[in-house]
Amino acid sequence: MKRVALHNLGCKVNAYETEAMQQMLEDNGYEIVPFTEPADVYIINTCTVTNIADRKSRQMLHRAKAKNPNACVVAAGCYVQAAGEALLQDEAVDLVIGNNRKKDLIRVLRKWEQDHKAAECITDIATDREYEELTLGRTTDHTRAYLKVQDGCNQFCSYCIIPYARGRVRSRKMEDVIHEVKRLASEGYQEVVLTGIHLSSYGVDFEPCSSLLDLILRVQEVEGIERIRLGSLEPRIITEEFVSKLSKSRKFCPHFHLSLQSGCDDTLKRMNRHYTTGEYFKKCRLIREYFEHPALTTDIIVGFPQETEEEFTSTRDFLEKVSFYETHIFKYSRRQGTKAAVMEGQIPEPVKAVRSNELLALNREKSKAFRDYYMGRTQEVLFEEMTRIDGVAYQIGHTKEYVKVAVKSERERSNQLCRVRVTGYLTDEIMLAEFE
Known part of the structure; x- marks a missing residue:
């Protein structure tokens, strides 16, 4: 029996796909072992969101080959899609499997076992409109199950490589989602988290169009599921109909991760984000009108190219105004292949560190204030x-x-x-x- 070790890098969508690949392997007679142990096959589901993520992906591939030079080392996922066939020139890599081709893992592995020839399995993700159907019957988390329901992104933010690595928006068929939710409920899971690369776009590629709200309302009908949680959302999805209907669901968790990235309108324009801080704030107020004490969380990039002290202060003041439960703060990291990487006015690392520390201190203050609300409740x-x-x-x-x-x-x-x-x-x- 072949021994396989898997390692995941990156987001919740990647984690879902890694678990799905693991179950495919188990169902086809492979033995899964920890990445720290000797194996015949090593699979690294890579990430390419930053240059640092690229480097970590390469490091893990080389670490796998060092563990067993005779093993088959498989590079899968986003870094593969960005690096392309160049990865096959790396002596540490035997197989490369791009996004939307992970479902072919077993077939590709079987072929390698026959001829031991390096091979690539990469699709033109920019033109692929098919949603790759991967499913889970169980997860490593015994109470909360993450479900990937959408892939791809059409936004093209100036700092982001993901539309090039993941392709255009592709949604999973609603009936397939419901089938998996029912299977997970039968396994005892009570909470599901709907995730995607650009979750807010769920259903826009269907004919006729559907929406994330439609999907949530279907999921809540599944017996045994007691909680429905959402991954990261874009502000535009927050409408009166959206929050009104969700507020009537006893199963919906009022935890809204609304991507912000900057609290300054000029910076948002350079980022190619499609909203203003004023529009964003209205969405937050709307949520708070319908939910008593909702958790609002967000992401912020500090030190984006050309960010002045005044722009940074605008971001800090906006975070103070909204008062988030949690703010995930990232220092801008240059990503080759994006518009932001070649912008003038790159911010020095020491300046990014100072700004990041200031926002981290604010986040600790706001998080405690949010939790304090529950004292005695x-x-x-x-x-x-x-x-x-x-x-x-x-x-x-x-x-x-x-x-x-x-x-x-x-x-x-x-x-x-x-x-x-x-x-x-x-x-x-x-x-x-x-x-x-």
């Missing part, structure tokens, strides 16, 4: 694991707003929904509660 928690801290057993889980909560208990409660009353903090990021 009753919340529903889906427990996920038991852990011990200083010898004391705690059940750990999340509220619908994705606030992490711990309850002191020796009794295993994984995958149970329980009512708890929040009493304080166990750590800076974990709230302490007791069962009601």
Whole structure:
């Protein structure tokens, strides 16, 4: 029996695809082993979102070949799509499998086993309009299942390589999504997270057009699923109809990750983002009109080319104004092949570091303020694991707003929904509660 080790780099969509490939391998008689162990085949699902991600992808490929020079090393995913056939010139790589071709993994592996010839399996992602059907019957997370429902992006933000690596928008058929949700529910999963490269575009490529809201309303009908969570959203999807209908669903988790990237209109224009800060703020207010205490989270890029001190201050002031639960802060990283990489006015790394640290401090302040709201309140928690801290057993889980909560208990409660009353903090990021 061939031993296979897999390693994932990058986003939740990549993680979903890696798990799907693992299950394909298991179903075809391969033995899955940890990446730290000797294997006959190493599969690295790569990332190319930054030049650093490219370097990490190359490092992992070379590390795999060093573990076993006779092994078949497979490079899959986004870096493959960006690097193309050049990867086959790398002596550490035996097979390359691009996006939208991971479903062919077994066939490609079988052929390699016959002739041991280096080969590439890459499609022209820019012209491919077919959604690659990969499915999961189980996940490594025993309570929360991530479902990839969409691929590709049509936005072409000036800093982003993903439309070139993932192609145009392609949506998964609604019936296929529902079939997988039902299968996961039958396996005991109570929470599903709908993810995609540009999730807000779900259904725009269908004829007739459909929408992410249509999909959510279908998913909530599946018996056994108690929570529906969403991946990253674009502000444009937030309409009165969208939030009004979601607010009526007892299964929907009011956790909105609304991509922002900058709180300055001039910077947003250079980024080729299709909204203003004023429009974005209206979306946040609309969500808060329909939900009592929704979790609003976002991403920010600091040090984008030509970002002045005044522009950075505008971003900081805007974050203060919106008051997010969590802000994920990234220092701008040049990505070859994008418009931003050749812009004049690249910001020095020390300046990026200072700006990043300032926003990280603000994020800690705002996150604590959001959590403080729950002190003394009753919340529903889906427990996920038991852990011990200083010898004391705690059940750990999340509220619908994705606030992490711990309850002191020796009794295993994984995958149970329980009512708890929040009493304080166990750590800076974990709230302490007791069962009601």
